[in-house]
Structure formats: structure tokens, C-alpha cells
Amino acid sequence: MATLYYLILAPMVYLAVAVSVLGTLWRIARLLRAPAAPPPPPIYPSRKPSWLFALGDALLLPSVFKHNAPLWAALGLFHLGLAALFLGHLELVADFKALQLIPHSIFLGKGLIGLTVLVCLMYFLCRRMVSPTKELSVPEDYLLLVLLLFTVLFGAQMDWARTWFGYSSMGVDEYRGYLSSLIRLKPSVEGVTSAGHSFMLVAHVFFANLLIMAFPFTKLMHAIFTFAMNKFRRG
Amino acid sequence: MEAQLHDSLVTLFESKLSTQMLLNLETCSRCGICTPACHAYASMPLAKYAPAYRAEVVRRIYKRYFTKQGRFMPVLGEAKDITDAALVELKEAAYSCTGCRRCMVYCPFGIDTQQIMSIAKLLLIGAQAEPETLSMLADMSVSKGENIDALKEGFLSGIKRLEDQVVEKWRSQGEHPIPTDVVGADVLYVALAGAHSIIPAAAVFNAAGEKWSLSFFEAVNFGAFVGDPTKTRLILDRIVNEAKRLKVKEVCICECGTAVRVAKQLKDAPFAVVGLTEMHARYLRQGRIKLRKLPGSYTYHDPCQIARNGGVYDEPRYILRHLVEDFREMSPDPKYNWCCGGGGGLVAMGEETLEFRMQSAKVKAEQMRGSKAEVVVTACENCHTQLSDLNRHYALGQRVVFLSSLVADALIP
Amino acid sequence: MSTIAYAKELDLRNLPCPMPVVKISKGIKEVAVGEVVKAITTDPGALTDFPAWAKTSGHQILETETTGTEVNFYIKRLK
Numbered sequence A: 001m002a003t004l005y006y007l008i009l010a011p012m013v014y015l016a017v018a019v020s021v022l023g024t025l026w027r028i029a030r031l032l033r034a035p036a037a038p039p040p041p042p043i044y045p046s047r048k049p050s051w052l053f054a055l056g057d058a059l060l061l062p063s064v065f066k067h068n069a070p071l072w073a074a075l076g077l078f079h080l081g082l083a084a085l086f087l088g089h090l091e092l093v094a095d096f097k098a099l100q101l102i103p104h105s106i107f108l109g110k111g112l113i114g115l116t117v118l119v120c121l122m123y124f125l126c127r128r129m130v131s132p133t134k135e136l137s138v139p140e141d142y143l144l145l146v147l148l149l150f151t152v153l154f155g156a157q158m159d160w161a162r163t164w165f166g167y168s169s170m171g172v173d174e175y176r177g178y179l180s181s182l183i184r185l186k187p188s189v190e191g192v193t194s195a196g197h198s199f200m201l202v203a204h205v206f207f208a209n210l211l212i213m214a215f216p217f218t219k220l221m222h223a224i225f226t227f228a229m230n231k232f233r234r235g
Numbered sequence B: 001m002e003a004q005l006h007d008s009l010v011t012l013f014e015s016k017l018s019t020q021m022l023l024n025l026e027t028c029s030r031c032g033i034c035t036p037a038c039h040a041y042a043s044m045p046l047a048k049y050a051p052a053y054r055a056e057v058v059r060r061i062y063k064r065y066f067t068k069q070g071r072f073m074p075v076l077g078e079a080k081d082i083t084d085a086a087l088v089e090l091k092e093a094a095y096s097c098t099g100c101r102r103c104m105v106y107c108p109f110g111i112d113t114q115q116i117m118s119i120a121k122l123l124l125i126g127a128q129a130e131p132e133t134l135s136m137l138a139d140m141s142v143s144k145g146e147n148i149d150a151l152k153e154g155f156l157s158g159i160k161r162l163e164d165q166v167v168e169k170w171r172s173q174g175e176h177p178i179p180t181d182v183v184g185a186d187v188l189y190v191a192l193a194g195a196h197s198i199i200p201a202a203a204v205f206n207a208a209g210e211k212w213s214l215s216f217f218e219a220v221n222f223g224a225f226v227g228d229p230t231k232t233r234l235i236l237d238r239i240v241n242e243a244k245r246l247k248v249k250e251v252c253i254c255e256c257g258t259a260v261r262v263a264k265q266l267k268d269a270p271f272a273v274v275g276l277t278e279m280h281a282r283y284l285r286q287g288r289i290k291l292r293k294l295p296g297s298y299t300y301h302d303p304c305q306i307a308r309n310g311g312v313y314d315e316p317r318y319i320l321r322h323l324v325e326d327f328r329e330m331s332p333d334p335k336y337n338w339c340c341g342g343g344g345g346l347v348a349m350g351e352e353t354l355e356f357r358m359q360s361a362k363v364k365a366e367q368m369r370g371s372k373a374e375v376v377v378t379a380c381e382n383c384h385t386q387l388s389d390l391n392r393h394y395a396l397g398q399r400v401v402f403l404s405s406l407v408a409d410a411l412i413p
Numbered sequence C: 001m002s003t004i005a006y007a008k009e010l011d012l013r014n015l016p017c018p019m020p021v022v023k024i025s026k027g028i029k030e031v032a033v034g035e036v037v038k039a040i041t042t043d044p045g046a047l048t049d050f051p052a053w054a055k056t057s058g059h060q061i062l063e064t065e066t067t068g069t070e071v072n073f074y075i076k077r078l079k
């Protein structure tokens, strides 16, 4: 068991990050190496400066707001939630003064961010189980959502365990010890494998690893490609 | 399917993979926001008419041959081999899409389903499974370019027969009401085969005192409909060469959406390209023609290739303000105007596609009826044919007319 | 008036683009090889379209006859 915990918490993390970074670079390189064809016209009426409107389209999703407002709200909460989770994780590595400009306890959001993201994920999943989105969906779509769901669920549980139910055997100091050791390339997992709910951390990291590795080989690349696509549409 | 054909289709597919095409193929999150955007889906809510579903028919093949995921874990994305059954699906997807790009307005990423369908069309050509009618028309156009010297005389005699009708609309003529082959003309006008695309335009050119010349060729590009890049180029080159030979400053394309779009995509040509509607708006602005007001109530159907995909929204409305008192917008925001349902070669296939065209454009017919206008004006041959068919099929009791013919009818000295 | 005997007559007057060519290419398949179709047209473009179509599809235009604003083509199905 200890070996398995170690494999997931240390080598697999490195592997996942390497696969993800190299895979993403490879996919971007492939796009750039592809021949340029005469571009089709943009969508009119055009607005200037087109890059600014394209950026607005990519970040604010005005067309989703217009045509499916509930989905827009869920997407907004979900993606903002992801951003907040990212910042939250930074604080599990070390103390960042800039992030504490608005003082808060760690982890960010008192356990509500995970909950929000979970609700959004359930909504995305349900939406894909009914027509007409069902017919468009392929296994990848469900699998990614389930992966995310598991990752967030186990992550949130740890947070809830600590902040709502007072589990104190594994806390911010232990997380910081583990994560900063990973970054220093001297992984040390002792502090986080002996608590009663350590299995949650291992499961959380396991699913996160899968998700990180999946990034370059799935539609998650939309996070990067959207900027180029929207620029093409704006001309 | 034979291995050789299979391999050649994979190579053909690869030839379409430009940077932009890869982005179109790799970005879709299958969110389905585009689903209600398509007139075919809105009229007949079947999954196969959802834009992303059509795209997925092509994308599945893309994944199978060109992505790591499709090669190692095909089930994830339902990656698929090119088979005879796949060709049938490709044909259904591509030839129920009119290329209007309304779905592109809805998509949060701006995925261009029409571009993706161009892969399907090319594969069909490679497998000799494209609609026969369209390739027959494209071949005819190409052959015309190759044999124009032998064909000129017949064309000129046909043009001569129209002159009286031009003069009827606008009397004060020079020597030739329909000039052809004028070296040094300012404008080369490229029409269609039918007299209705020549006579009104000629009258307006003459009224505006334009130094123009009629092209020997038809503007429409059947190569583009069937999705054959080589033939598209050959067909366009006929016009480019004529324009260069006559040293014109501008090439003016008749009321044909495809023709306008294809010609406007020309890069580095020694002449500018304008559509007839833009030309007429310019004449009005410059005071070169004057129009009387026509009675009745009017609405305007924006041809997708001229408006959403060409940016010409203001010009037809400017002309109509001079032409009529009672103008009613068809769609609150013209960017969202429904496609007529006849583009992408569907109208050119005639009776073959009539039933599908009528069913898939039910929302268009409702929009026409909803405008409560007596006259539906448009500026594209395909749209005109399709709207006329809808008018008949749904017994709308409206009149469908070309904008250019209204302008010609309303000319005053 | 032409004296050529024909098996079928097609009225292709005042049709939108590209119906005259589409209809003749369908119509010619409805007569036997060796028989003739008469097509009545009003499009000036038909005078270039029809010969170009006949060439690419392998049929023969026997005669082109002008009457007022109309042009009649007599086309023999060769295959």
C-alpha cells in the first residue's frame, strides 16, 4: 500500500506533468507546422480592433449568454471555480503574499468552491444525458466530466473534512511539505500518507494526474485554441 | 472499399489539413450551442442536422487517421475508418448543409462547420460519389473557359437579341446597350446565363454612364459548390484572365452569393471586386442614378454569402430606402437571418433536392410570412429560386424579386 | 424551321441559373441513344453553356436555330 501511495504521489505526478507539457507543445507545434490555406471570410459585421473583440468572445462567451443563459451561468461559475482552485492550490505550495491581499484562511473559499464546481459538473453531466446534446456526445465527453468530478470530489472532501468536521491530523503544513518537496524534486510523502483520510489525497492526486495527462489529447485543448479560433472568426 | 481508394482518400483528407482546419477539427467541445442555429435542425429536429453532429461525421475520421487519441483509444472519440458506409454519411452531412455559417455565430469558439464540410465534399469527389449534377456543371464551366474563342460568336448573337429589352428600360444609349470585349473599360460585369441577370444590370450601368463591358462567362462557381479546389480555381481564372486582358479597374459580380464570395477572396488581383448591390448603392450615393418610389410593402432577405459572410448589410438597405416607403426587416438582427435553405449547391441540383429544401427551410418560410411584406427582395440567384419555391410550396402569396430588377424598373432620368 | 425529327421537346425558357443545363442533362437520358431532344431556351448564356455541356458530356448539337427571342437546340444523344 505504501508503495502504491508513493508511486501515485511522486513519480506519477512527474510523469503526468511531463506528458501534459510535452503533449501540449507537440500539438501546438503541429498546428503551426501545418500549411497555411487561404482563410475563409470572417463573420460580419466586423468590429475593430478585432483582437479585442475576439478576446472578449473567448473570455466572456457572449454567444452562449445569448443562446443558452443557464449554461452560460454554469460555465462561468465552473471556469471561475477552476481559476480559484488553481490559486488555492498555489497556497498549498507556499505562502504567497500577493494572494493574501484579501486575507482568508487556506484553503480559499471555505469549501464552497469545490461544492460549486461539483454542482456545475453534475449539471454538465445531466445535460449530456438528454437530447439533443446526448447525440452529439462521445465517451470522451463523459469520461472527462467523470474524471473532473472524482478529482474535485476527493479534493473537496479533504477540505470539508478539515474545515467543517475538524480533522486535524493532516493540514496545510503537511500539504505544503509534500507539494514543495515535489517542486524541489526531492519528493517526500511521509507527512501526507499516515492520516486517516490520506486515501482521499491519494485518490485526488491520482485522478488529477489522469486529467493532467489527458489535457493535450482531448477537447480540453479548447482552453488554448479558443483564442486563435475566435480571432479567425473576427478577422 | 478497395485499399487503393481508401489510401487515396486518406491522402486527400490530409491535403485539407491547414492550421485553421486543424483548429476547426480539434476545438469543438460538443456543447451543442450551435444546434438550434441550423435551419435544417430548427425545421426538422433530427440529430443528424445539428451542425456539430455533421462536423463529427468528418471529425471521427479525422481522429482515426490523424490523432494519437484516435489511433490508440478510438472508443474515446468514436473514431471511424473510411468505409463505404462512412461515405454515405459524409454525403448526407455535406449536402444537407448550405454553408450559411449561421452556426458559426452561435459557437463559443467560432467553429466553421462549412469548412469542415468541405473535407467531406472533397472525399466524395475522390470516391467519385459527389452529386453528378454539380460535377457536370463544373466541367461545363471549365470547358467553356477552354473553348471560349469558338463559343464567342454564339454568345454575341444571344446578347444582341437582348439589346431591345435593355433600351426599353433605359432609352438614352450609346452605340452598344450591352458592350462586350471593351479593352480599357472601367468595369467588367460578370452575369449569369439568364437574361434576367443581364438586362436590368445593363440598364443601370447605362443610366449611370458607366464604362463597362459584359463578361463572356457566368459568375457562378460550380467548382465551389461541389468543393473541388482545382475546378474552383480554373473557373475563377477565366474571369481573372478576361479582366486582365481588358485591363479593367473593377470586376462587378452579379447577384449570386457564391460568385461574390469566391471572387472577393481573390488575393493580389490587379482589380477590385464588388457585388452588383454595392455598385448600385454607390451610383445612388454619387447621384449617378435617380429612382422613383415604388408602391407596396417590402422586406429584404440577406443572402448568407453576401451579408454574414461578405459584410454587405448597409448597401441593400440604403438602396431600399430610396426605392420604397414601406420597408420591414425580416430578422431583428440581420446577422441572424435564416438561410434560404438553398445554398451549397442544393438549388443547383434542382428537383433532386426540392423536397429536402422545402422541409429544411420551414423556419425560413415562417420568417417570410412573419414579415407581412407583399414583396420579398433579395440579391442572390440561388436565394431567389429557393425563396420562390418556398413561396409556392407554403402558399405565402408573396412576390419574390431581385433588388437589381427593382432598381432598373425605378430608374428616372 | 428545322426539319430535324425529335423524340422529346423541353421548354427551358426563363429558368433560373443553372436549370437549363441541369434539365437538358436529365432530359437527354430520357430518350434512346441516337434520338434527338429539342430544347427551347431564352438564356443568352445557353449559347455558350449548351455547346460546352455537349462537349463535356459527349452529345452532339445537330442544329441551333434562332426564332425571335428564342433559341432552339437539337441535340442527339450519343451515349
Ligand code: HEM
Binding pocket: A058, A059, A061, A075, A079, A082, A124, A141, A142, A144, A145, A148, A220, A222, A223, A224, A226, B029, B030, B031, B108
Ligand atoms: C479561456 C479559456 C477557456 C474557455 C474560453 C473555455 C470555454 C468553454 C466552453 C465554451 C465550454 C462549454 C462546453 C460544454 O458545455 O461542453 C467549456 C467547457 C468545459 N471546459 Fe472550458 N474553457 C476554457 C478553459 C478551460 C480550462 C483551463 C479547463 C481546464 C481543464 C477547462 C475545462 C472545461 C471542461 C471540463 C468543460 C466541460 C465540458 C463538458 O460540458 O463536457 N476549460 N469551456
Ligand code: SF4
Binding pocket: B037, B038, B039, B040, B050, B051, B054, B096, B097, B098, B099, B100, B101, B102, B103, B104, B113, B114, B339
Ligand atoms: S453552415 Fe448553415 S447549414 Fe451548415 S451546419 Fe451551419 S447552420 Fe447548418
Ligand code: SF4
Binding pocket: B027, B028, B029, B030, B031, B032, B033, B034, B035, B051, B052, B106, B107, B108, B109, B110, B111
Ligand atoms: S457550438 Fe461550437 S463547440 Fe459547441 S458543439 Fe457547436 S461547433 Fe462544437
